[in-house]
Amino acid sequence: MPLILTPGHLSNRGEFYYQLGAQIEAGISIIPALRNHLRSPIAKSFRRPIENLILYLEEGAPLAESMEALNGFLPEFDLALIRAGEESGTLDAVFRVLAEYYRERAQLSKSIIGNLIYPIAVLHMGILVFPPQTLVKVIEGDVGPWIMQKLMIFIPLYLVSFFVLVVTQREGGHSWSSLMEKIFHVVPLLGAARRNLAFSRLTLALESLINAGVGIVQAWPLAARACGSPAIERAVKKSMPLMEDGHMPADVIQKHPIFPSYFTGLYQTGEASGRMDHMLSRMHAHYHEEGFRKMKHFSFWAPNALFGAIAIFVAIFIVRFYMAYFKNISDAMQ
Numbered sequence: 001m002p003l004i005l006t007p008g009h010l011s012n013r014g015e016f017y018y019q020l021g022a023q024i025e026a027g028i029s030i031i032p033a034l035r036n037h038l039r040s041p042i043a044k045s046f047r048r049p050i051e052n053l054i055l056y057l058e059e060g061a062p063l064a065e066s067m068e069a070l071n072g073f074l075p076e077f078d079l080a081l082i083r084a085g086e087e088s089g090t091l092d093a094v095f096r097v098l099a100e101y102y103r104e105r106a107q108l109s110k111s112i113i114g115n116l117i118y119p120i121a122v123l124h125m126g127i128l129v130f131p132p133q134t135l136v137k138v139i140e141g142d143v144g145p146w147i148m149q150k151l152m153i154f155i156p157l158y159l160v161s162f163f164v165l166v167v168t169q170r171e172g173g174h175s176w177s178s179l180m181e182k183i184f185h186v187v188p189l190l191g192a193a194r195r196n197l198a199f200s201r202l203t204l205a206l207e208s209l210i211n212a213g214v215g216i217v218q219a220w221p222l223a224a225r226a227c228g229s230p231a232i233e234r235a236v237k238k239s240m241p242l243m244e245d246g247h248m249p250a251d252v253i254q255k256h257p258i259f260p261s262y263f264t265g266l267y268q269t270g271e272a273s274g275r276m277d278h279m280l281s282r283m284h285a286h287y288h289e290e291g292f293r294k295m296k297h298f299s300f301w302a303p304n305a306l307f308g309a310i311a312i313f314v315a316i317f318i319v320r321f322y323m324a325y326f327k328n329i330s331d332a333m334q
Helices: 007-025 029-041 046-060 063-068 075-089 092-131 132-139 143-169 175-183 190-211 216-226 230-244 250-255 259-271 275-331
Strands: none
Touching: 007 029, 007 046, 007 092, 029 230, 046 063, 046 075, 046 132, 063 075, 075 092, 075 190, 075 216, 092 143, 175 190, 175 230, 190 216, 190 230, 190 275, 216 230, 216 250, 250 259, 259 275
């Protein structure tokens, strides 16, 4: 797994799943399908993991177990769905779902980056131009101090930006993930988007595990671990003793405020009607749509907020410069 997930990597992973799903749907077994992919891999970074995956499968290991042994090549969410698809014989459908999931993530990442290009360019221009006094020295030929001054700004800025990208994309330990979740929770739009997408993954994992024949009590902790939300995972962990004692999951999850009324209401309807798969599918579609909608809104407003902050920063510099300029003229006239 790369240090930073770029839109290109997300697209490649979606294409990888799409090709596997198409071949399995056509009746090609998993090892020949992987060999076909190996002949012309989507990216060089996929070659070695696929080669190792084929070796594990030829030794008789199950697909999900073999993928899990690839040392972080795939996230827990992917592994949970693939494990369920393997047990239920619906790998082609699971691969199609994952392909669409990563395709949408890639498109969203491209949208965010595209919206950030202009504010970032303005920020760089502002740093290079202000304060105007330094440009006078550059015109006079004294370039060295100007370069050092700008490097003292750009290097920390780039390091902090790189650190933020890494920590927001990596799957660290439980404590670290919990801290990141709490920080993002208070960010407008972004916090709500991440919560909706976590419930989208939770319901999709639950649906896949149940369809694979996994008992509902056993499916809950697996799906909670796959959803990527430590808060949801903690709530489910606290609920497990009651579920194992025979309490209905719908009654148990209602006691945790992290589960919204929409979720608990549809889940209870699914239990009462015996159509849990239909209700989980409906919840997945709802939270998936809401999550990506809020994330798109965030990708639009965040760059505008950054641009506004840069404009204020530049305006302050201009005002301070001219105030000092006119003060110097006034002092000289006196």
